[in-house]
Amino acid sequence: MPQHLLLFLRPAADALRRVLKERTGMDIALSPKGAKGSITLAVDTALHGAEHYRVEVSKKGLTITGATPAAVFRGVMTLNQLLLADPHEAERGRIPAVKIDDAPRFALRALMIDPARNFLPVKDVKRFIEVMAKYKYNALQLHLTDDQGWRIALKSYPQLASPQSYSAADIREIVAYAAEHYIDVIPELDIPGHTAAFLSVYPELGCTHLRNAPIKVGETVNRMLCAANDTVYTVYNQILREVAALFPSPYIHLGGDEAAVPTNWEQCPRCRAMMEQKGYKRASQLMIPFFERILSSVRATGKKPIMWCELNNIYPPADDYLFPYPQDVTLVSWRGGLTPTCLSLTAQSGHKLIMAPGEHAYLDYPQMHHDLPEYNNWGMPITTLEQAYRFDPGYGRTAEAQAHVWGVMGTLWAEAMPDINRVTYMAYPRALALAEAGWTQMEHRDWADFTQRLYPNLDELMRLGISFRVPFELSGK
Ligand code: ACM
Ligand code: ZN
Numbered sequence: 001m002p003q004h005l006l007l008f009l010r011p012a013a014d015a016l017r018r019v020l021k022e023r024t025g026m027d028i029a030l031s032p033k034g035a036k037g038s039i040t041l042a043v044d045t046a047l048h049g050a051e052h053y054r055v056e057v058s059k060k061g062l063t064i065t066g067a068t069p070a071a072v073f074r075g076v077m078t079l080n081q082l083l084l085a086d087p088h089e090a091e092r093g094r095i096p097a098v099k100i101d102d103a104p105r106f107a108l109r110a111l112m113i114d115p116a117r118n119f120l121p122v123k124d125v126k127r128f129i130e131v132m133a134k135y136k137y138n139a140l141q142l143h144l145t146d147d148q149g150w151r152i153a154l155k156s157y158p159q160l161a162s163p164q165s166y167s168a169a170d171i172r173e174i175v176a177y178a179a180e181h182y183i184d185v186i187p188e189l190d191i192p193g194h195t196a197a198f199l200s201v202y203p204e205l206g207c208t209h210l211r212n213a214p215i216k217v218g219e220t221v222n223r224m225l226c227a228a229n230d231t232v233y234t235v236y237n238q239i240l241r242e243v244a245a246l247f248p249s250p251y252i253h254l255g256g257d258e259a260a261v262p263t264n265w266e267q268c269p270r271c272r273a274m275m276e277q278k279g280y281k282r283a284s285q286l287m288i289p290f291f292e293r294i295l296s297s298v299r300a301t302g303k304k305p306i307m308w309c310e311l312n313n314i315y316p317p318a319d320d321y322l323f324p325y326p327q328d329v330t331l332v333s334w335r336g337g338l339t340p341t342c343l344s345l346t347a348q349s350g351h352k353l354i355m356a357p358g359e360h361a362y363l364d365y366p367q368m369h370h371d372l373p374e375y376n377n378w379g380m381p382i383t384t385l386e387q388a389y390r391f392d393p394g395y396g397r398t399a400e401a402q403a404h405v406w407g408v409m410g411t412l413w414a415e416a417m418p419d420i421n422r423v424t425y426m427a428y429p430r431a432l433a434l435a436e437a438g439w440t441q442m443e444h445r446d447w448a449d450f451t452q453r454l455y456p457n458l459d460e461l462m463r464l465g466i467s468f469r470v471p472f473e474l475s476g477k
Contacts, residue, residue: 108407109438133181190255207268244301360391
């Protein structure tokens with residue numbers, strides 16, 4: 001095997017060693033030399049698809065092969081599941097004889113955490129990564145900026161950083177740890193709304209009529225970056241360059257959601273002048289030139305943009321109906337009720353789509369009535385474990401009409417999550433249901449079977465000290 005592949009296999013080999021030690025007590029030294037032994041990990045380029053792997057256990061030994069080192073690692077996580085399912089046999093060092101040939105339905109399986117609302121220390125983020133990796137998630141989105149905080153300390157604009165934020169060294173530590181689990185860390189800087197923390201430092205970059213209106217960080221004040229101020233673009237160009245250099249991910253998420261256009265752009269003299277100059281009837285159309293400039297900065301970094309698919313500003317369609325996203329933007333469907341529309345629009349337009357519909361994938365919604373954060377949240381709908389499980393990311397559409405779906409993402413918006421314990425409490429076990437929605441073809445999905453396979457995993461989460469929530473009846477509210 002080429003040396004570089006051996007190097008990239010090291011985290012998979014380390015993971016295998018940990019799994020075997022933890023489940024069977026065997027402490028096995030793994031040699032990188034390709035020596036013949038009873039345990040083999042290897043990249044097999046005859047396999048296709050970035051995460052296609054095979055696990056074979058027979059009298060001769062254990063072999064995990066994958067199309068890539070990441071695929072081998074996913075195979076190791078499957079072995080962990082096999083051993084978890086029968087801990088008594090595993091403790092005796094017995095591994096069931098199996099032949100597994102497996103690959104994910106979707107290339108992207110992501111979770112999003114929100115340290116902007118409530119900061120999450122590096123050690124908590126790492127622990128979160130460790131757990132999500134067990135369920136074959138391959139991306140973590142970090143929502144780094146919002147009204148309640150700017151959580152990344154930048155050299156170019158150090159004043160922006162909230163007292164609790166990630167330094168460059170912190171980011172490197174998170175990214176390196178994620179890489180050991182073959183997880184991509186996608187940074188999100190939310191613009192042009194959700195920018196109160198930014199505007200509390202640079203109020204002159206908000207709309208003109210609001211310059212002297214006070215901003216209190218921590219309150220949602222619905223301020224926006226001014227679309228007609230050149231300095232906004234200069235500053236963000238620099239910020240995006242620095243963030244792009246810190247994160248190896250090919251992607252940057254730019255938000256684009258929930259912008260309070262009527263109280264900002266619509267009433268700003270500069271924005272109004274820009275509307276007139278462009279011949280726009282509605283201030284929300286300024287999203288087009290705003291993101292044109294921002295996206296050219298993103299493209300200059302070599303990264304690919306992702307945005308929340310925001311249909312509320314433009315839907316239901318007006319006479320000047322528009323679907324304004326440039327072709328190279330990957331969209332995330334999220335708004336309750338609008339995912340079928342988003343799926344159809346993007347099928348027509350050819351945009352790549354991530355499925356995070358509120359109905360199934362907003363893991364920050366309560367699982368049942370009377371559960372937190374219903375009390376201190378704002379009346380979010382209920383998403384039961386069963387509802388999370390009954391998520392078909394293709395929404396039952398034809399193969400052609402869902403061919404542009406890239407994957408799934410579960411959100412953990414943290415307004416009502418003061419710490420990592422509440423985050424995992426909301427995430428689990430629904431994130432297990434979502435992981436399966438992202439990985440497994442519909443013909444192999446079965447709710448009753450899932451509930452059975454769930455139990456050893458709940459035991460394991462409890463053993464790990466991961467806070468989670470299960471209702472009295474799994475499908476109940
Ligand atoms: C969102 O939930 N604001 C994307
Ligand atoms: Zn303005």
